[in-house]
Amino acid sequence: MRLIRKLALAGALGLASPLAGLITAPALAQTDAGEWAPETFMLDNGMEVLVLPDHRAPVVTHMVWYRVGAADEEPGKSGIAHLFEHLMFKATDDIPAGEFSKIVARNGGQDNAFTSYDYTAYFQRVAKDRLETMMRMEADRMTDLLLTDDEVLPERDVVKEERRQRIENNPGAILSEMMMAELFKGHPYAIPVIGFMDEVAALDRQDALDFYQQWYGPENAVLVVAGDITAAELKPLAEEIYGSIAPKGNLATRATPEVPELEETLELTHSDPKVRQEAWSRYWQIPSYSMANVGLEPHALDLAAQILGGGRTSRLYQALVEDQKIAVNAYAASSTSLRSGGAFAIGVSPARGVELDTLDDAATDVLNTFLEEGPTEDELERAKSNLVASAIFQRDSQMAMAQVYGSARARGDSLESVAAWPDEIESVTADQVRETLAKYIAGKNYITTKLLREEG
Template sequence: MTMRNALFALIPALMATPVAAQSGAGVTEFTLDNGMQILVREDHRAPVVVSQVWYRVGSSYETRGETGLSHLFEHMMFKGTERHAEGEFSEIISREGGRLNAFTGRDFSAYFEIMAADRLPVALELEADRMANLQINAEALSTEREVVLEERRLRTDDRPEGRFAERYAAIAHPGTGYAHPIIGWADDVAAFEVADLRDWYDQWYTPTNATLVVAGDVEAEAVHSMAQEYFGGIEGREVPAVHDPDNLQPPGERRVIHRDPQARVTQLRMGYEVPSFATAESGLDPYALQMLATILDGGDGARLAEDLVRGSGVAAAAGAGYNPMVRLDGEFSLFGVPADGDVDAVEAALREQIRRLQETLVSDETLERARSQMLADHLFEMDSVFYQAMQLGMLETTGAGWQTLNDFEENVRALTAEDLRAAAREYLRPEMLSVGIMQPADQEETG
């Protein structure tokens, strides 16, 4: 993640003729003539605005030889334009009392500002400038390439958990862009030249591949007018076709054992390939998988803590998770740390928890506890203006569609115990499973 603090002078918003818009649950959608999508969520509780520009490109769009290019390019987006020198962007934002940041994921690259609501035009002017006029030169590339390589060394190469995570991803996501790290392989990053970054910019950084999300104390029509003023004159370009593998093709159970001389404790990671919001054939399946994860790991009363940690004591720690907001298939993940080094016992216990979900309907009490927790967590998160914008941008960029946000409560309330068991039986199958074990190098081999 690239962190920059910043602020700037107010630029008056010029008004443009409004066009037809779609609205729902407080969200208004516009599309500019150049193909850029605008999403506005009005929230007038405080005079604050969040502005985010999402590009549909991330590490899953990369092939071997390109890995890490999306992340490195995020760094380059702060190196200045013809109008604003390097560092000026951040100085302007800081001067105005705002802050900014950027992040790259597997499916997106995003840039945001948090400002006083009346400073929104400043953020939009700067984002439009670097969308159209970014300067890319050899000196800046050399500097940022070394920054990224050092970041990789610190976070991955020098950490046993980082080395293990890369080895696990390679077997958990075979044949997809999720198999390589967001930061990229070091040899790819070291070989990038100016021409590579300019091609990436030309291919992906275009209005037709971008979504502007604005949330906060704003009026939708005023935001549309500002977006038209600052982004409307940028020419839209077609983006390259993306060829992804077929979804949910069972590759068979895979295992990797990583013996690391710096590892202090044994760790177990298990993951089932499951559908996401974007790939699910049944609209309820992602919600059922979320609820299954909540039943297993939704607080101290959840099954993994109750049965594996406090109950049998086989695990010192255990957990589960599932994120449906990805472009390709997702992962229903489990992890465990053996209490006494017996990783086989932890794996057997986690498999037994999955078998239990497949064979026995959850009780009404368990179902309602998980339902209440999911709804409460969602409502709490939606209290944040920044989180509202994040949800809209992530859903839209990963192909689920921002309207999915409107359906959350209804779908969670509709889930039955039969839905949960059916999802567990359909997706949590051995042929969809990856198992990763990290052990200290001097520990007796398992498996």
């Protein structure tokens, strides 16, 4: 099961900054994990369907995932994936502009959508007897979206304003964007999901039409329904509603470029009067779960992040906040959920009067000690237990489980890899944690960021 977490420095890996590790409780794997095992089938047009039965309440979560995200955009068209997510709520042949979410609400439901580097997803949570309505609405906008200048251009302005508010007026987000541009230099992950302002401003109706034609077809989509339903119940509906959509047959081919190795160690600084809390962070390149031939390395890196900076009992927090009292917060995080690569980060916020260089030295000492000695068995078991507890909470949420399996298939990960995860996380040893972290951090280039308060 993928456990969705977030970087402490919000925005560093896109609009939502998800950090994911595929983890669950080993004991549950032998007992009730089957309760969440998806039932699957394929429609004749190539649309994949996953059903996650959960009969605790007469409610369902309905999601459609498209295997396209910001990393699939053409050069010079940054932000089109995110803009198109907005446009999917505009008019179709049957639904007037702005009415989609209102119809969901009138049916007692909630809906939203999100764009990442590797996928775009749309969802509704409704009573079971309203599922068919949601499916028909979602199928309608898959095929009959009306894209006119009157729809596209005003929504483009909405996205521009969103970028101003979320990025350009947010010093931490500006620095995160600077960091991503260097950490993933030469790769689409270097480009923000929301896009660059000048490129977003140049997007037009034809760009939207092209994107729709290239990526939005049933053969590039995954339907996930979690809740009070079985595959036997859903299949006739799915075949009637989604199965009647003809495959486009000419969708774009998805590339998976490798992330170029970081060529030099860099320090990036951003100063702004709006900064309330200064911060120091450091980032390294690491592999992700979706990459081939990485074995248990992402698992070990997730555990290393938990031990180093996953809470108040972590090494960084204990050393810098509790013992030395030079910081008010300290964290470590591993981003292992992207298709082509990932990031390992440590970060610290200084106590009043403490220089960031002092934090750099102290955090580096903690990290170097860990690289030399590795975790204790108690630390490793506690890290596993903490991750397991978070995963158990996820299992209690229809939406979380739909995201776990939907994101996996949208990235191209197998369902078998999801099922195998409990045993794999349990098998990671202390030596593997130390050796894997050393492989990707010791002697490697990195990016240091400093967020400073500008006086005046």
